[in-house]
Amino acid sequence: MKLRFSLLFAGVLGGILFNACSTKKDALLNRNWHALNTKYNVLYNGNLAFEEGREQLNTTYQDNYWEILPVERLQVTNEIRLDSEDNNPNFQRAEEKATKAIQKHGMEIGNEERNPQTDEAFILLGKARYFDERYVPALESFNYVLRKHPNSDKYNEATIWREKTNIRLDNEELALKNLKRLFRYERLKDQEYADARASMAQAYINLKSPDTAIQQLKIATSYTKKGWEKGRYLFILGQLYNQLGYKDSANLAFDKVIALNRKSPRVYMINAHIQKIQNTPITAENREAMLEYLTALETNRENRPFLDKIYRELAVFYANADQDSLALLHYNKSIQATANIPQLNALNYEDLAGYYFDENQYATAGAYYDSVLTNLPENTKKFRNVKKKRDNLEDVINYEKVVQYTDSVITLYEMPVSERRMYFENFIAELKEKEEAARRKEEARVTAGFAAFAETKGGKENKGKFYFYNITSLGYGKNDFINKWGERTLEDDWRWSNKNRIRTSEASGETDLLTDAQGGEELSDDQKYSVDFYISKIPDQTQVIDSLRKERNFANYQLGLIYKEKFKENRLAAEKLEKVLANNPEKRLILPSKYNLYKIYDEAK
Incomplete structure (x- = not known):
């Protein structure tokens, strides 16, 4: 049953x-x-x-x-997806x-x-x-x-998401119309109301109406219950005020972000600090307080993930205070601390490029501009501007090399014989001192390396063996050969002097004094330490010196035009053009030099 x-x-x-x-x-x-x-x-x-x-x-x-x-x-990503x-x-x-x-x-x-x-x-x-x-x-x-x-009961949520989607599809006007209708006919919860107002703010930002977007974001900030949203909305408010030029209102918004502290992600707070610093003009009265402010941000352990941005602000602070060494130090620290933020890298490299450009180190500046380009999207106006500046810099580098070379030769030519001899004596003494220091450093390095190896198992096993079986002796001999002869290719006639490479200065690109100017060969020791040899290489024919002067004047004239037209550096342009007029230029350079100087000084009024 x-x-x-x-x-x-x-x-x-x-x-x-x-x-x-x-x-x-x-x-x-x-x-x-x-x-x-x-x-x-x-x-x-x-x-x-x-x-x-x-x-x-x-x-x-x-x-x-x-x-x-x-x-x-x-x-x-703006990619079309199936x-x-x-x-x-x-x-x-x-x-x-x-x-x-x-x-x-x-x-x-x-x-x-x-x-x-x-x-x-x-x-x-x-x-x-x-x-x-x-x-x-x-x-x-x-x-x-x-x-x-x-x-x-999900009708309002679905409407808000639909309008967010319309905004993504660039239908901002339709989204605004539908959201306004939602406010008119439906009763929304606080968070729904905040989401709808935030969506309207995004639509107005897309439509280039920051003042209206500010009003919508203020309402969204008041109604949202999420701390991270409040911090983000307040930060965007500060950015919009900055865009409109209202620095005081922007700083008030950033202060509210900072006041949220742990209720909002720390990234918003740190960037709010940085925006406030950028909005505050540095004066003699607040310089010390601003440095303390930045130092406090740097030393706070919780700010370690954001040191790249803090170091950059310190670098900018020191650069504005003409403390170049500290500025360079912090720019490099910012670059080293940056973790995959190309925008920050581009700014740091661009500032360093500008610094070395002003210091007339054009090859170094060009290398930094190359680094800027690797951190910028190719299809942007910024990329095109930097690329154009980098291309123009090639001409600057070449003309500056001409000016440096001709200046050096003409200066030596115009020196009295006694001063010329003293100059080369000092150069040779300095050269010997550097080579001796380098030799001692290399010997210490080799000795330390072999001493450490001798204590290892391999070193003890090779002790007392035939030279070519003894690793320690073989290694010492190899280093001694390199110190004496340099790097040599295994081929016939390896001892010929023209097998050595010409050494050039990385900063200026000029041929080193330690190479033969005519044959391009490295000098022997007798030549390297001979004052008479160097003096014999200085041209003594008037027509050669006149030709060098013409080259220098033309190079300075071209540099003046490049600085004026392509870089908008009127101060540098004026210096170059003044040098042309001060050095007995050819007639064809006098009138255009004076005309361009007139235009420069007229703009400065």
Whole structure:
């Protein structure tokens, strides 16, 4: 009897469950069964995958603090994606779960959806597509909710997400119109109201209306319950005030970001400090206080991840105070501390390039401009400007080499014989001193290396063996050969003097004094330490010196034009043109030099 009753009960229960699984029957049991399975099974796992995807985006996304931040943290690649392509496996899984919930548990009966959880499935589907940068399919998902679930408690959320998608599709005017309608006819929760206002702010930023965007962001900041959103919105407010030129209002917004402290991500607080510093003019009265401010940021252990930006601000501070050595030190520290922030690297390299350009070290400046270019996107105006400056610098480098060479030769030619001899005696003494210091340093290095090797197992095993079997002796002999003869290729006639390489100055590119000016060969020891040899290389023919003077004047004239027209460096241009006129120039250079000087001084009035 009990068995029969159990079988009967199981059969009835199975029939009820089988009947409840149907998506074609609009019964209370069917609706609740599918709603329960949708919410606590498929959608639950889908939402978990979606949140993991967003967390991954937040950890990998890098904001560009040198431009107005987007209201929403989302890396946009501007790539056209197909439905089959995935950007993030977590978003793909969330989309799969949402699709499964719709296909398996959807109950569209009589052109009306009867499963109350299907709207959430479509919203999840739309959000997964949105963060996967497939905005048109995302728009379809949100529109489906608004069309099929007009009485849903998720109606406002779906509307806000639809308008965020419209903004991504550059339909800002439509998004603003729909959001204003939402405010007029619907009652929103505080967080929904904040999200809608923030979306409107982004639309106005895109439409180049920062003043209206400020009003929307103020409202969003007041209503949001999320600390990270409040910090981000306040920081963007400060940026917008800066864009409009309202430095005091910007600093008030940045002060509010700083006051949030741990309620908001620290990255906003540090950048707020930096923006405040940049907004504050350095004067004699506040210079010491500003240095203390920057030093406090530098020494705070919690700011270690942001030292690259702090070092840069210290470098700029010292550069403005004409403390060049400290400025260079902190620029280099900023570069070393920078972790994959190309915008910061580009700024540091550009400042260093400008410094070396002003110091007339043009080859070094050119190398830094090359580094700037590697940190800039190629299709930007900034890249094109720096590239043009770098190309123009090639002419500067070549003409400056001519000026330096001709100046040196003419200066030596014009020296009295006694001064000329004294100059080369001092040069030779300095050369010997440097070579002796280098020799002692190398000997100490080799001795220390062999001493350390002798204590190892390999060194002890080779002790007392034939020369070519003794690693220690062989290594010492090899180093002694290199010190005496330099690096030599294994070939016939290896002792010939023209096998040596010509040494050049990296900073100026000039041929070294230790090479034969005519043959391009490295000098022998007798020549290297002979005053008479150097003196004999100075031209003594008037026509040669006159030719060098003409070369120098023409190079200075060309430099003056380049500085004036291409670099807008009127001070340097004037110096070069004045030198042309002061050194008995050819007639063809006099009139254009005077005309360009007139234009320069006229602009300076």
